[in-house]
Amino acid sequence: MADTAxxxxxxxxxxxxxxxxVHEFNTRGYDATSMEDLARATGLTxxxxxxxxxxxEELLRLAVSxxxxxxxxxxxxxxxxxxxxxxxxxxxxxxxxxVLAAELPYVTLLLRVRGNTAAERWALGRRKExxxxxxxxxxxxxxxGDVRVDxxxxxxxxxxxxxxxxxxxxFKPRGRNPVQEVADTLVVLAFDGMxxx
Numbered sequence: 001m002a003d004t005a006x007x008x009x010x011x012x013x014x015x016x017x018x019x020x021x022v023h024e025f026n027t028r029g030y031d032a033t034s035m036e037d038l039a040r041a042t043g044l045t046x047x048x049x050x051x052x053x054x055x056x057e058e059l060l061r062l063a064v065s066x067x068x069x070x071x072x073x074x075x076x077x078x079x080x081x082x083x084x085x086x087x088x089x090x091x092x093x094x095x096x097x098x099v100l101a102a103e104l105p106y107v108t109l110l111l112r113v114r115g116n117t118a119a120e121r122w123a124l125g126r127r128k129e130x131x132x133x134x135x136x137x138x139x140x141x142x143x144x145g146d147v148r149v150d151x152x153x154x155x156x157x158x159x160x161x162x163x164x165x166x167x168x169x170x171f172k173p174r175g176r177n178p179v180q181e182v183a184d185t186l187v188v189l190a191f192d193g194m195x196x197x
Contacts (some may be wrong), residue, residue, distance in 0.1 A: 014052050017042060018066070021059045022105045030060055030109075031116065060109075061119035067110040068126040070099045075133055085140035086147060090187055092134065096164050097183040101173060108168045131157055160190045 012020075024033050024041050035056055039046045053059050074080060079091035100107045110127070113120040131154075138153040147156070163186055171182065 012042060012044065012052070014062070017044075017049070017052055018059065018063055019105070022063045022109055025060065025063070026105055026108055026112070030056075030113070030120075057117055057119045060113075060117070061122065063106055064110045064113060064119065064123040064126075067099075067103055067106040068123065068130075070103050070106075071096060071130055072126075074099060075130075084146065085137050085144050086191075089134070089137045089141055090191065092137065093160065093164065093187055093190060094183045096161070097167060097179060097186060100164065100167055101171060101179040101182075104168065104171065104173065111165050111168055131161070134161060160186075163189065 020042050021038055024038055028037060033056070035046050035049065038049060038056070038059075042049065053062070074092055074095040077091070077095065079095070080088050082088070110123055113123045115121050115124050135154045135157045138147060138156050141147040142149045142153065167182060167186075171177070171179075173179075
C-alpha cells in the first residue's frame with residue numbers, strides 16, 4: 001500500500017512546514033532527524049523542502065527563533081516595563097506561561113537545544129539574554145524591598161523560571177489544568193511559597 005503522504009504531495013507554507021518539522025525534532029531529537037525523515041513526514045521531496053530553506057539547521061533556527069521572539073516580546077509589554085519590579089516580574093512570569101502554552105512545541109524544542117550547532121548556540125545565547133533580563137528584574141525588586149535580599153538574584157531566576165520551563169514537559173492544552181491555573185499557582189509558589197499562613 002502506498003504511503004498516503006507520498007501519494008498526495010502536500011503544499012506547505014513555511015509556517016506549516018515548521019509545524020511538522022518541530023514535531024519531528026521533538027519526537028526524534030534534532031540530531032537524529034534526517035532530511036529524509038522530514039521529507040517523509042511532510043510528504044514533500046527533499047528538493048521541495050530545500051525550496052523553502054537551506055537545510056535542517058535553518059529549520060531549527062527558524063523554529064527556536066519563533067519561541068525566542070515570543071518570549072522576548074513579553075519583555076516589551078507595558079506590564080513588563082512599567083511599575084514596581086516585583087509586579088513586572090509577576091507579569092513576565094504569567095506571560096511566559098502563556099507563551100509556553102501558545103507555542104508549546106516551539107518552546108519545548110528551544111528548551112532541548114544543547115549547543116551542538118551554530119543555531120543551537122545562538123538559541124542558548126538568547127536564553128541567557130532572557131535570563132539576564134529576568135535576573136535584573138529580581139535585583140530591582142530586591143532594591144525596592146519586595147524580594148528578600150539574602151538570596152542570589154541569578155539563582156532565584158533559574159529556580160523560578162525552571163518551574164516555568166518544566167511545564168513544557170507535562171502541560172497539555174486540553175488537560176485538566178488550564179493555563180491560567182498553572183500561571184496562578186506558579187505565581188503563588190514563587191512569591192508566597194507553600195507554607196500555610
